[in-house]
Amino acid sequence: MSHDPASSEWAASRGEKWLASIVGTEAMLAPIDQPLLHALQLTEPCTIADIGCGGGATTLEMLRAAPPGSTAYGFDISPALIDFARQRQPNIAFHVADVAKTPPPQLYDRLTSRFGIMFFDDPRAAFANLARWLKPGGRFAFATWDYPAANPWIKDVGRIASQFVELPPLDPAAPGPFRYAEASVLLTLLELSGFADLNVTNWQGPLAIGGGLAPAEAATFALGAFSSFNELLTAAGEPVYHQAHQSLNAHFAQKRQNGIVQLDASVHIFTGSL
Numbered sequence: 001m002s003h004d005p006a007s008s009e010w011a012a013s014r015g016e017k018w019l020a021s022i023v024g025t026e027a028m029l030a031p032i033d034q035p036l037l038h039a040l041q042l043t044e045p046c047t048i049a050d051i052g053c054g055g056g057a058t059t060l061e062m063l064r065a066a067p068p069g070s071t072a073y074g075f076d077i078s079p080a081l082i083d084f085a086r087q088r089q090p091n092i093a094f095h096v097a098d099v100a101k102t103p104p105p106q107l108y109d110r111l112t113s114r115f116g117i118m119f120f121d122d123p124r125a126a127f128a129n130l131a132r133w134l135k136p137g138g139r140f141a142f143a144t145w146d147y148p149a150a151n152p153w154i155k156d157v158g159r160i161a162s163q164f165v166e167l168p169p170l171d172p173a174a175p176g177p178f179r180y181a182e183a184s185v186l187l188t189l190l191e192l193s194g195f196a197d198l199n200v201t202n203w204q205g206p207l208a209i210g211g212g213l214a215p216a217e218a219a220t221f222a223l224g225a226f227s228s229f230n231e232l233l234t235a236a237g238e239p240v241y242h243q244a245h246q247s248l249n250a251h252f253a254q255k256r257q258n259g260i261v262q263l264d265a266s267v268h269i270f271t272g273s274l
């Protein structure tokens with residue numbers, strides 16, 4: 001499992017890994033839906049496409065918040081995640097699609113994505129394709145992660161894991177969660193793709209690890225669900241995993257509030273229209 005998953009990995013092993021931790025991960029990421037919703041400006045009945053929708057939690061949240069008469073659709077490259085989304089929310093149309101290449105099934109009033117647009121093999125082509133999905137006058141809102149330094153929820157886990165195993169270096173140009181930490185990179189891509197009225201704001205707040213877990217469970221969750229820490233530590237042997245877990249547990253114990261572990265996060269919210 002690479003440190004920086006590309007779309008092709010999401011279609012297979014990475015999608016299945018996301019699915020294995022989906023309940024805790026979605027609960028942890030739920031606070032990001034509010035700034036996305038605010039940025040989407042769902043003021044009238046509209047059609048919404050959720051790009052890289054995963055298990056569809058954000059798709060459902062958008063539909064709940066949209067005015068009556070609105071419809072929402074979810075698109076993801078992972079068949080396993082789309083199966084899960086369909087079973088959980090049979091009233092929403094979910095489709096397996098590589099949104100980087102697939103022509104739009106119809107035109108949408110709104111495009112949204114919670115962390116689903118950072119993994120394209122060819123971002124220039126992918127965003128040019130996505131521009132074809134939006135109706136003229138339509139609006140998009142995409143969430144991406146700020147730099148790791150501004151995201152202790154992952155930076156702290158990586159720092160502790162790196163005391164026990166060697167982590168692959170982050171390549172900011174490669175597909176991965178921090179690819180658009182430098183917001184100007186995505187703004188340039190979006191502009192080149194024909195999107196207009198571009199803007200980026202920042203959301204900062206705490207995220208409850210695994211949706212609200214005590215330190216030991218949060219350490220298990222973080223090592224298992226984030227990046228490839230679990231694979232690297234397990235390959236190094238059970239004693240190494242155990243030491244890393246203990247160390248993370250001790251760190252998380254200092255971050256406990258009201259019995260659960262919460263760490264700060266920082267997210268870019270990109271908006272624009274066509």
Ligand SMILES: C[S@@+](CC[C@H](N)C(=O)[O-])C[C@H]1O[C@@H](n2cnc3c(N)ncnc32)[C@H](O)[C@@H]1O
Nearest residue numbers: 007010052053054076077078098099114116119
């Ligand atoms: C970090 S997960 C976020 C999932 C979901 N939006 C959420 O917040 O729960 C990234 C998602 O993007 C999807 N993805 C990556 N590349 C894609 C592509 N080219 N086309 C469609 N989906 C893609 C992955 O399969 C994965 O579900």
